[in-house]
Amino acid sequence: MPDAAPPDMWDIIVIGGGPAGLAAATRLRELGVDKVLVLEREPEAGGIPRHCGHPPFGMREFQRILTGPAYARRLVSRALAAGVHIRTQTDVVRIAEGGRLSITSADGLAELCGRRVLLATGTRETxxxxxxxxxxxxxxxxxxxxxxxxxxxxxxxxxxxxxxxxxxxxxxxxxxxxxxxxxxxxxxxxxxxxxxxxxxxxxxxxxxxxxxxxxxxxxxxxxxxxxxxxxxxxxxxxxxxxxxxxxxxxCFTSEATLARMGHLDVDPLSSGPVIDQYGRCSDPVYFAAGNVLRPVETAGRCWQEGYDLAAVIAADLAGRLPARTTVVPVRVAAPLKYAVPQQIAFPLAEGGLRHIQLRWQRAASGRLEIADSTGAVFGRHISALPERRVLLPLDRLLRGSPCRELDIRFRETGEEGSGSLVSVNKTEQLKQGN
Structure with missing residues (x-):
């Protein structure tokens, strides 16, 4: 019996042709990554904005106000002009270790393999x-x-x-x-x-x-x-x-079926894949960006996140992103809904996400405090509402060694003592690196 044909090889495969995926793919080509492929299950790429026939879209990306369909067309045109390959009406049915993907299209079943894979599958309504x-x-x-x-x-x-x-x-x-x-x-x-x-x-x-x-x-x-x-x-x-x-x-939930049905760790709170501040998933061949991480952000914010993480992925492909040897878990408790990223990886490198994003389950008022062994490094009063983002700047939190303790607490007004909101108080050594 003859051996199976080897999978089609790519430097980076982006699953999802919305703003985050197209921004990342375009930027990767601009950074010199050769073989960049976007897989999109719809007949056309562009994501949810294709369905939104009203403004405002495009101020961050194109410095003008566009309707959703016009914005989506511009994203696709820019990607194609940069040399990105886009395959529409293509479903990814399985992801596996080593960047191996099983896909189905009008041509039947096939296998692809990416040196790196970016999940940008977005979100869906409940x-x-x-x-x-x-x-x-x-x-x-x-x-x-x-x-x-x-x-x-x-x-x-x-x-x-x-x-x-x-x-x-x-x-x-x-x-x-x-x-x-x-x-x-x-x-x-x-x-x-x-x-x-x-x-x-x-x-x-x-x-x-x-x-x-x-x-x-x-x-x-x-x-x-x-x-x-x-x-x-x-x-x-x-x-x-x-x-x-x-x-x-x-009532959005992340479209993280591939991660959930595959081998990647999924955060039950955000409903998206677990990532570190570089967008790396539990399998470091895989990255994630956009609304698959935490529903739901605007198209412009997703575009920016895909654009920013593309530089990290390019560095990783070039061997400039160090293998993580230590990870500090970020844990949340009510009244918080979730935190993204869920891990802080060491050693540190340039680029990646600039903040830990927090969201609340319900309206709450109190003081958010982050402290380490030297004392408080960040603190402010918060009046939080559901689905409002609160951003903690990572450059203020990541100044020391990975072994220091971080303790992030939320004290509600009138609450005796302190309710632990996020605990980052121990490190976990990884068995293997990148």
Whole structure:
């Protein structure tokens, strides 16, 4: 029996053709990396912005305001001009040690191998089922992504009078999509007593005459062939709202299926792969960038992260990124939602992420303190809200040897003692290096 054909070899394979993946691929080519391949499962690369037919995109990248589709086209054009190879309608079904990938496309099954692999698979919204909303399953229940694909890519209008569940930034993007398509939502529904996005965003539904119902939750969907109404639990009691659709927005989770089904460590809090400050995963052949790490950031921030980490990957390919010999774990506890990166690797090198990003599960007020054996090195009062990033500068935290203790604590106002928020108080020696 003949030996199997060797896999197609690349210097770097980027899984995901959104802003983070395309930025990294383009920058890698600009830095002199030869064989750069982007794999994208959709018919066109560009990521979620392809579905967002409204501004603002592109200020950081192109110094001008663009719609989502125009922004996506520019990212793709810039990548192709730099010499990046892009394969669309290609699914990665498995990742393995050594950068080996199993893919499927119109040409069938195949294997690829990258000296380095970048995961940039993005994020997805939590569906109705995961939100425990009961009732029937009629037509007209969908996510933001499904709506925007229908409206902007398919020129279809799936309903006329939906309810919008959620008040994250993407929820207001959904509202703009609806208005542009002639869809008039009958209500926006939020479980908290304020919008998850910035408070000023609540002016938009008010200007459009759309009720924004706080401290409310959709509990049931009714309808035969199509959605006819939703039942909403409100402070004053249950209410039935007549509508022809239900849009479940936000509540993002990382699209980290490949990491979870493969051999990489996954953080249960962020739902993304565990990385160090250089974007390296538990297998140092693999890196990760963008919304696969922590849902959800804007397209511009994901682009910047992919651009920055490309320099680290290029250095690693050239043998200039030292093998990590010591790792300090970053651990979080409530009321924190997660921290990224989850590890600090030593020895230190140039480049990589500039901050530890923290996010809170709920609104909390208190003092964030980081101390080592010499005393406090960082501290400030924090009034945190859900889905707001708090950034801890790594250049202020990583001044000493890897054996020092770091203790990051959050003391809520009125709380006796201290609640440990993040503990970085011991080092773990790796059995093997890079």
């Amino acid at each position: 569906p109705r089922s995961a939100r425990l909303v009961g009732g029937r399953r009629p037509l007209g229940v969908m996510s933001t992504g499904a709506l925007q694909s229908l409206v902007y890519l398919g020129n279809r209008v799936p309903f006329r009078r939906p309810v919008i569940v959620g008040t994250e930034l993407v929820s207001f993007s959904t509202l703009l999509t609806c208005w542009r398509a002639g869809i008039r939502p009958v209500a926006m529904i939020e479980g908290n007593d304020r919008p998850t996005a910035w408070r000023l965003s609540a002016l938009l539904p008010r200007l459009l005459g759309i009720p924004l119902l706080y401290r409310s939750r959709v509990t049931r969907i009714e309808g035969a062939a199509r959605v006819e109404s939703v039942e909403v639990e409100m402070p004053e009691g249950p209410r039935t709202i007549s509508c022809d659709g239900a849009l479940f927005t936000g």
